[in-house]
Amino acid sequence: MCVQNASIPKAAAPGDMIACPECDALLRAVPLGPTERARCPRCGSLLVSPRVRSFLQVVALAFTALILMMAAVFFPFLGIAAHGLSHESSVIEVALAFSDGWLAPLSVAVLAVIVGLPMLRFCAIIYVLWPLANGRPAWPKARAAFRLAEGLTPWSMAEIFIVGTAVALVKIGGLATISIGPAFWAFCGLVIVTTLKNAFMSRWSIWAALERS
Amino acid sequence: MTAPGIIGAHEAGLTGCTLCGHVAPAGTRHCARCGARLHPVDLRSLQRVWAWWLAGLICYVPANLYPMLRTSTLVGTQTNTIAGGALELAEHGSWVVAAIVFIASIMIPIGKFAAIAYLSLAVARERGPGGHRQLRLYEVVDFIGRWSMIDVFVVAILSSLVQLGFVASIHPGPAAVAFAMSVAFTMLSAQSFDSRLIWRVPAVPSSAASGRAVPGEAQPADAGPKPSIS
Ligand SMILES: [Zn+2]
Ligand SMILES: [Zn+2]
Numbered sequence: 188m189c190v191q192n193a194s195i196p197k198a199a200a201p202g203d204m205i206a207c208p209e210c211d212a213l214l215r216a217v218p219l220g221p222t223e224r225a226r227c228p229r230c231g232s233l234l235v236s237p238r239v240r241s242f243l244q245v246v247a248l249a250f251t252a253l254i255l256m257m258a259a260v261f262f263p264f265l266g267i268a269a270h271g272l273s274h275e276s277s278v279i280e281v282a283l284a285f286s287d288g289w290l291a292p293l294s295v296a297v298l299a300v301i302v303g304l305p306m307l308r309f310c311a312i313i314y315v316l317w318p319l320a321n322g323r324p325a326w327p328k329a330r331a332a333f334r335l336a337e338g339l340t341p342w343s344m345a346e347i348f349i350v351g352t353a354v355a356l357v358k359i360g361g362l363a364t365i366s367i368g369p370a371f372w373a374f375c376g377l378v379i380v381t382t383l384k385n386a387f388m389s390r391w392s393i394w395a396a397l398e399r400s
Numbered sequence: 401m402t403a404p405g406i407i408g409a410h411e412a413g414l415t416g417c418t419l420c421g422h423v424a425p426a427g428t429r430h431c432a433r434c435g436a437r438l439h440p441v442d443l444r445s446l447q448r449v450w451a452w453w454l455a456g457l458i459c460y461v462p463a464n465l466y467p468m469l470r471t472s473t474l475v476g477t478q479t480n481t482i483a484g485g486a487l488e489l490a491e492h493g494s495w496v497v498a499a500i501v502f503i504a505s506i507m508i509p510i511g512k513f514a515a516i517a518y519l520s521l522a523v524a525r526e527r528g529p530g531g532h533r534q535l536r537l538y539e540v541v542d543f544i545g546r547w548s549m550i551d552v553f554v555v556a557i558l559s560s561l562v563q564l565g566f567v568a569s570i571h572p573g574p575a576a577v578a579f580a581m582s583v584a585f586t587m588l589s590a591q592s593f594d595s596r597l598i599w600r601v602p603a604v605p606s607s608a609a610s611g612r613a614v615p616g617e618a619q620p621a622d623a624g625p626k627p628s629i630s
Contacts, residue, residue, distance in 0.1 A: 205627075206409035206416020206423045209535065211441055211596035213409045213416075213423070214627050225627035229406045229599065230535050234421065234627050265561055272564040276557075284560035285572055293577045296584075297556055300549070330435045337419060341546055341587060344553075350500070351553030357497045358489065358554070359562060394420045398433050 207232060240387040242320035242396070248384040249309045249316075255377040256306055263368035265352070267359070278302065278370055305343040305381070311336040312384075315393065318400075325400040333393060340385075346378045406625050410441040411601055418596070441596045446520050452589035453516055459582035460509060467573035468555055474567060482506065482551060482575065505551040505579070508544055512586050515541045516593065523597040534598045542590045548583045552576055 205216045210230035219225060225235040259278055266275040282298035285291060311332040318326050352374075356365055409416040414423045415438045422433035431438055439445065467479035480488065482505045489498035515537055522534060555576045562570040 204409075204414070204423045205421040206414065208416065208418045208421050209595050210599040211408035211410055211416050212406045212599070212625070213412055213414065214406075214625055217626050228625055228628045232535075265557070267561050267564070269564055270567045272567055274561065274563045276560045281553075281556050281560045284556040285576065290572055290574070290577055293552075293572075293580055296580060297552065301553075334419065334434060334436055341542075341591070344546060344549055347547055347549050348553050350547075351550045352557055354497050354500060354550060355554045355557040355561070357494055358558065361492075362568070363562075363564075390420075394422075394434055 205234070207234060235391040236389045238389040238392045242316045242393075245384055245387050246313055246316045246320050248380050248387065249312045252377055252380045252384065253306060253309045253313075255373045255380060256302065256309070258373035259370045259377060260302060262370040262373065264370040264374075265356075265368060266366035267363045268366070269363035275368070278374070300342055300344040301348045304339050305345050305377075308336050308339040308343055311339075312388075315397070319393075319396050323400075325397055329400075330397055333397065337390070343381075345374065345381060349374055349378055408441065408596070408599055408601060410596070415440055416596075418594070439594065441594060441600050443524060443597065445592065445594045445597070446524060448592040449516065449520050449589050452585050452592055453513065453520075456582045456585035456589060457513055459578045459585060460513070461578075463575045463579035463582050466575040466578065468551070468575040468579070469558065470571045470573055471562075472569050472571075479573060482579065485551075501551060501554070504548050508548050509582065509586065512541055512545050512548075512590070516586070516589055519593060519598075523600070535595055538590075538593065538595050538598070542593075545583065545587050545590055548586075549580070552580045552583070 203216055205214050206212065207214065207227040207230060209232040210227060212227055212229040214227070214234075217225075219235055222237045223235070224233060224237050226232065227234055262277070263275050264278050264281065266273060268274075278301065279298070282301065283294050285293040285297065314326060315329045315333045315336065318324065318329075352371065359365065409423050410426070413426050415426050415428060416423050417431040417434060417436055417438060419436040420431060420434040422431050424432060424438060426440065428438055430436070464482055466481070468482050468485060469480040471478045471480070486498050486502040486505065489501060519534060519538055519541075555572050558570045559572045562568055
């Protein structure tokens with residue numbers, strides 16, 4: 188690694204430089220091969236992840252996640268039976284658990300973080316990458332859509348919801364018979380697909396492609 | 401701890417985009433590449449961190465005092481606080497799940513309040529650029545905070561599923577709302593924290609600063625540190 192003295196004159200073209208988003212280190216932008224990754228020499232954060240999968244593959248995964256989410260919403264999620272009584276819940280009913288009285292806003296929030304915001308994020312990613320994957324110029328407001336997708340990342344909590352489901356099942360496992368519906372498996376698939384998609388998505392190459400188009 | 405020869409964009413009169421890494425002259429409002437708002441590396445951003453931090457702490461108090469769950473069975477009605485739920489699991493011998501609940505609902509929130517306060521106080525003391533340890537702490541806080549929502553989801557699943565009339569029914573308690581708000585506010589607090597402050601060079605008198613960035617001084621085009629490529 189070559190680190191040179193970097194007293195950068197103000198006249199230098201800012202386009203040739205990048206600043207590490209984590210630590211503000213001023214670095215020279217160097218062209219990278221498709222399988223190369225770049226790390227910040229000061230704080231070690233990943234600046235450019237390798238672009239091993241095409242935009243089209245990311246679009247396909249986002250679309251799969253969208254369909255799995257539909258299945259997770261409409262199929263039965265969990266069922267319970269004890270002493271001759273039984274009850275079934277869908278994912279929507281889980282979110283609506285807080286719907287009576289002044290807890291109601293929490294229902295909206297739970298529905299948003301497990302269904303609404305992940306779906307919005309998948310749609311935004313498809314909207315941004317579909318034209319780019321086909322070699323066409325980006326659609327209007329694509330930069331705003333990708334900023335939205337990035338901002339929604341911490342608020343999409345599908346994987347946390349699945350761990351919460353596992354904890355809840357252990358809590359009631361000894362007291363009643365539990366049946367696991369197709370929506371549960373759709374949700375597990377969704378978490379795997381989302382993880383793959385996030386791993387394949389090279390933010391750097393998406394910003395670069397948006398800048399070019 | 402700081403690699404030699406590397407300066408921050410703010411020391412060169414530039415502002416870096418915290419979303420895409422593009423640099424622009426200081427004072428530019430929006431990133432030319434991604435369109436995000438540009439924020440200067442400034443201690444004033446800590447005010448928002450502290451505001452969300454305090455809101456999260458205020459919500460954390462009722463979240464622990466009020467019941468999270470109200471369980472009605474044939475033998476009577478029972479309420480559980482956050483700590484009570486974890487204890488009950490441990491008494492039943494579900495050690496792994498008890499540990500998950502204990503870590504997600506008690507250790508992570510308390511550790512997060514302490515970590516954000518420590519980071520904010522440390523960067524505000526203006527000693528000089530910090531190092532890897534503080535950034536790692538920030539990354540952990542930023543990554544792990546959302547996992548506290550596990551307990552809210554457990555309450556939602558239990559209260560929607562366990563509706564067996566007089567045999568057993570579970571209802572959410574007011575602590576669920578307070579806890580969810582506390583988690584959301586501490587997430588916003590961590591997101592408001594500008595990790596670039598850890599490496600910020602404190603403002604120095606202009607005579608001392610002139611050695612760093614000299615306007616108009618010609619440099620070869622390939623000057624400047626490169627990212628480490630692998
Ligand atoms: Zn860095
Ligand atoms: Zn930007």
